[in-house]
Amino acid sequence: MRYRVLRPPYCYRWAVLLSALVVAVTATVSMFHSAEGAPSPAPVAAAQAMAEAPAAAPEPAGLVRHTARTGKFVALTFDDGPDPVYTPQILDALSRAGAVATFCMIGANVTRHPELVRAVLAHGMRLCDHTVSHDEDLDKRTEQRVTAEIAGCWSDLQVAADADVPVSYFRAPGGSWSDVMREVTAREGMKPLSWSVDSRDWTLPGTAQIVTTVQQTVQPGAVVLLHDGGGKRAQTVEALGVLLPWLVAQGYQFDVPG
Numbered sequence: 001m002r003y004r005v006l007r008p009p010y011c012y013r014w015a016v017l018l019s020a021l022v023v024a025v026t027a028t029v030s031m032f033h034s035a036e037g038a039p040s041p042a043p044v045a046a047a048q049a050m051a052e053a054p055a056a057a058p059e060p061a062g063l064v065r066h067t068a069r070t071g072k073f074v075a076l077t078f079d080d081g082p083d084p085v086y087t088p089q090i091l092d093a094l095s096r097a098g099a100v101a102t103f104c105m106i107g108a109n110v111t112r113h114p115e116l117v118r119a120v121l122a123h124g125m126r127l128c129d130h131t132v133s134h135d136e137d138l139d140k141r142t143e144q145r146v147t148a149e150i151a152g153c154w155s156d157l158q159v160a161a162d163a164d165v166p167v168s169y170f171r172a173p174g175g176s177w178s179d180v181m182r183e184v185t186a187r188e189g190m191k192p193l194s195w196s197v198d199s200r201d202w203t204l205p206g207t208a209q210i211v212t213t214v215q216q217t218v219q220p221g222a223v224v225l226l227h228d229g230g231g232k233r234a235q236t237v238e239a240l241g242v243l244l245p246w247l248v249a250q251g252y253q254f255d256v257p258g
């Protein structure tokens with residue numbers, strides 16, 4: 001009889017305790033979920049702004065995504081080369097338009113094709129460090145590894161050029177930056193280079209789409225992301241054949257990132 005009297009309240013207490021536990025766990029889990037989602041207020045826009053491999057985290061402030069000069073200037077940048085097929089074609093197109101551009105090179109490709117580094121320099125173009133191996137998880141690596149990738153590419157460029165050449169910029173693979181990467185970039189005397197216009201040529205959307213994307217998003221001071229390496233770039237080369245004369249006709253002049 002006593003049990004019958006005592007039992008219900010104990011059961012009730014346990015039920016209350018368990019319910020409280022469930023509520024607490026649920027609240028904690030949902031808190032974590034919103035914390036993950038919170039940093040990116042517009043995930044779609046952020047993914048479109050990021051280029052090569054859309055990164056989850058927003059880009060930090062202070063990255064270079066504007067031309068050096070103000071006015072109707074545009075800075076074209078070419079990533080992931082040098083490439084023996086496409087880099088020379090792009091250099092020809094740029095020369096015909098009297099355009100300067102910045103080439104963000106991968107050390108491994110630089111070592112394979114040092115003559116292309118010299119060709120890029122001979123055409124009056126600028127060099128940008130894009131790491132030795134294009135590790136897109138470099139933002140998760142240690143300072144030692146980050147230094148090896150960034151300083152290593154810088155050295156590869158010097159050796160390939162067979163001269164002391166200025167390398168003014170570093171661009172993160174996939175646009176994914178860490179504080180360590182920014183510290184090493186500054187220590188190595190380079191500017192952290194981003195972009196303001198993603199041509200999305202890396203998605204191979206077709207020549208016409210690359211042209212349209214740039215035409216619709218370019219504005220004075222834009223830094224445009226394009227690729228001369230890392231895959232088949234015939235669409236990029238063809239798009240340039242349209243875009244370069246179009247930019248000139250629009251009154252744009254070519255500049256380096258500032």
Ligand SMILES: [Zn+2]
Nearest residue numbers: 079080173174
């Ligand atoms: Zn890249």
